[in-house]
Amino acid sequence: xxxxxxxxxxxxxxxxxxxxxxxxxxxxxxxxxxxxxxxxxxxxxxxxxxxxxxxxxxxxxxxxxxxxxxxxxxxxxxxxxxxxxxxxxxxxxxxxxxxxxxxxxxxxxxxxxxxxxxxxxxxxxxxxxxxxxxxxxxxxxxxxxxxxxxxxxxxxxxxxxxxxxxxxxxxxxxxxxxxxxxxxxxxxxxxxxxxxxxxxxxxxxxxxxxxxxxxxxxxxxxxxxxxxxxxxxxxxxxxxxxxxxxxxxxxxxxxxxxxxxxxxxxxxxxxxxxxxxxxxxxxxxxxxxxxxxxxxxxxxxxxxxxxxxxxxxxxxxxxxxxxxxxxxxxxxxxxxxxxxxxxxxxxxxxxxxxxxxxxxxxxxxxxxxxxxxxxxxxxxxxxxxxxxxxxxxxxxxxxxxxxxxxxxxxxxxxxxxxxxxxxxxxxxxxxxxxxxxxxxxxxxxxxxx
Numbered sequence: 240x241x242x243x244x245x246x247x248x249x250x251x252x253x254x255x256x257x258x259x260x261x262x263x264x265x266x267x268x269x270x271x272x273x274x275x276x277x278x279x280x281x282x283x284x285x286x287x288x289x290x291x292x293x294x295x296x297x298x299x300x301x302x303x304x305x306x307x308x309x310x311x312x313x314x315x316x317x318x319x320x321x322x323x324x325x326x327x328x329x330x331x332x333x334x335x336x337x338x339x340x341x342x343x344x345x346x347x348x349x350x351x352x353x354x355x356x357x358x359x360x361x362x363x364x365x366x367x368x369x370x371x372x373x374x375x376x377x378x379x380x381x382x383x384x385x386x387x388x389x390x391x392x393x394x395x396x397x398x399x400x401x402x403x404x405x406x407x408x409x410x411x412x413x414x415x416x417x418x419x420x421x422x423x424x425x426x427x428x429x430x431x432x433x434x435x436x437x438x439x440x441x442x443x444x445x446x447x448x449x450x451x452x453x454x455x456x457x458x459x460x461x462x463x464x465x466x467x468x469x470x471x472x473x474x475x476x477x478x479x480x481x482x483x484x485x486x487x488x489x490x491x492x493x494x495x496x497x498x499x500x501x502x503x504x505x506x507x508x509x510x511x512x513x514x515x516x517x518x519x520x521x522x523x524x525x526x527x528x529x530x531x532x533x534x535x536x537x538x539x540x541x542x543x544x545x546x547x548x549x550x551x552x553x554x555x556x557x558x559x560x561x562x563x564x565x566x567x568x569x570x571x572x573x574x575x576x577x578x579x580x581x582x583x584x585x586x587x588x589x590x591x592x593x594x595x596x597x598x599x600x601x602x603x604x605x606x607x608x609x610x611x612x613x614x615x616x617x618x619x620x621x622x623x624x625x626x627x628x629x630x631x632x633x634x635x636x637x638x639x640x641x642x643x644x645x646x647x648x649x650x651x652x653x654x655x656x657x658x659x660x661x662x663x664x665x666x667x668x669x670x671x672x673x674x675x676x677x678x679x680x681x682x683x684x685x686x687x688x
Contacts, residue, residue: 264326265308267292270319273311273510274301277325280308287367289328292319297347299331299467301511311510313347313467330367333475335456335482336360340427343444343457346471348479351459364482366474370533377537382602383546385422386663387415388670389589389655392611394574395602398424398489399537399544402596403497403566406576406588407556413439414659415576415587416495417447419548420455421663426488426543428455431476434462434469434499447659462499470503477534480545488543492535498552501528501562517561524562529569572596585656591618607668614651616640621648650675 265279277290281303284290288300290310296317302309310325319325333348336358343352350357381398385391396402406412420428428451432440440459448455456479460472473494480492494500504524505515513521535547549570554560556578567573574594581588592615600608621644627633628645635642654674657664664670 262326264324267319267321267323267325268307270321272315275310275312275317275319275325276307277310278307280325280327281305284308284327285330287330289331291326291328292317293324293326294318297328298325301507309511311467311507313465313471315465330365331471332363332365333478334360334363335479337427337483337486339456339479341453341455343440343459344475346458346460346464346468346475348458348475360482364478366471366478368478368481368534370530371536371538375539377540377542377544379537379544379598380601381424383422383424384663384665385419386665387418387587388657388664388667389587389591390419390574391664391667392607392655392671393589393591393615394572394594394596395599396422396546396572396596397598397601398546399535400571400596400598401532401535401547401549401569402572402574403549403551403570404574404576405551405553405558405563405567407553407578410576410578410581411586411588412550412552412576413443413495415574415589416493416548416550417443418587418657418659418663420448420451420491420493422491423663424489425491425546426454427480427483428491428493429476429480429483430455430457431473431492431494432457432459432461433472433494433496434460434502435495437461437463466503466506469499470507473497473500473531477531477545481534484538484543484545486543487541490543490545492545492547494547494549496550496552497528497532497566498550498554498562500531520561525565528562528565532566532569571598585652587657589655591615592622610668617644617648618651620644647675 263283265277267275268278269276275298284300284303286300286303290298290300292298292312296312296314296319298310298312298317300308301311338358342350342354342357345351379397379399383396383398385396404412404415432443440461444452444457458472458476460468476492476494480490483490501524504527505520508521508523513523516522535545537544551563551566553563572595575590576588577590580590603611620641624633624641651671654671
């Protein structure tokens with residue numbers, strides 16, 4: 240009993256020591272739908288500082304000048320009035336711990352699953368953190384089995400890798416993310432659902448994740464929430480993943496979608512007065528993206544890793560969209576989902592030729608690398624002659640390589656087709672080899688008869 244009392248007293252003293260004895264506030268002088276101007280904070284606040292509004296609500300400092308601070312509330316219905324007081328609270332921090340697994344929280348790490356209050360971790364973790372220094376990171380060397388045959392063969396992943404799933408709307412990004420969330424070899428899963436439809440959140444967490452819910456933390460900011468919450472959700476998810484990684488755990492981090500994070504950053508930056516420079520995006524968006532994405536990856540020698548999978552919504556199916564182009568250059572690979580493949584009924588609708596993993600050579604054996612190169616060559620030959628064959632210009636026997644492509648590629652496509660409720664593939668290379676051998680044997684039998 241005495242030991243428990245001493246521990247309780249020590250915790251109270253620690254909390255008291257973190258509470259400032261003097262609070263600094265300012266006066267609200269202007270209120271608009273997107274921002275609030277506060278006088279008296281300029282000398283004491285920083286960009287990104289948290290501000291509490293009276294009679295209620297939280298906001299973040301998005302611009303400073305000599306006489307006032309411009310703050311943006313996290314909720315569009317914040318009850319701020321002229322001459323009310325705004326208090327500086329410092330940077331936003333959360334207190335994650337392993338007991339958060341199995342829970343669903345909002346962008347400010349408040350529980351929204353109707354369960355008990357979240358336990359408090361031992362130390363604060365700022366949601367805004369710089370990426371680890373390059374030379375402190377461990378090398379990436381351990382392959383990951385995702386269970387998705389097309390990914391494991393053509394774009395294999397490794398622990399600590401960051402890869403993007405690029406696609407337009409309605410092509411199967413969320414379904415592929417759900418399939419990848421079943422990957423083995425991870426101690427924890429952190430999921431950020433940014434700008435999603437409200438009805439899809441519960442379905443994704445309860446139905447799609449299945450048994451993985453127990454080791455997952457979901458951070459949710461739905462499409463009806465303010466841009467500030469959608470901008471904050473990935474930052475909170477990264478902070479939780481970093482806390483787990485620093486404990487030596489291997490974390491799978493999924494963000495759906497990073498494009499909506501960029502849209503939210505654009506909204507906030509334009510409210511702060513930044514001019515648009517590239518298709519309506521202010522300059523700070525393109526500096527925010529690599530600063531966020533670089534936080535994923537391997538940790539130090541005694542730490543774990545964060546394997547990042549980020550969905551990228553390609554506006555209008557334009558893969559040269561400036562946001563998509565910036566993200567593609569930052570990540571360690573990209574999986575491209577093609578609408579034409581989806582319309583043909585092959586799911587996941589991965590464009591095998593346009594997708595690439597920059598760490599594939601680390602995951603493949605020498606034999607696998609040779610086999611994939613041969614398969615890619617056959618797929619390229621098959622696709623480049625699609626129109627010729629549709630017009631009846633193909634005659635078997637004139638081109639040996641094309642004959643092989645016509646014989647094998649459709650069977651390869653059938654083998655790579657995989658539904659979300661299919662069991663994960665344990666050995667994708669062996670499954671493809673067996674399927675192709677079985678078809679070849681059946682073809683030979685028919686020819687002999």
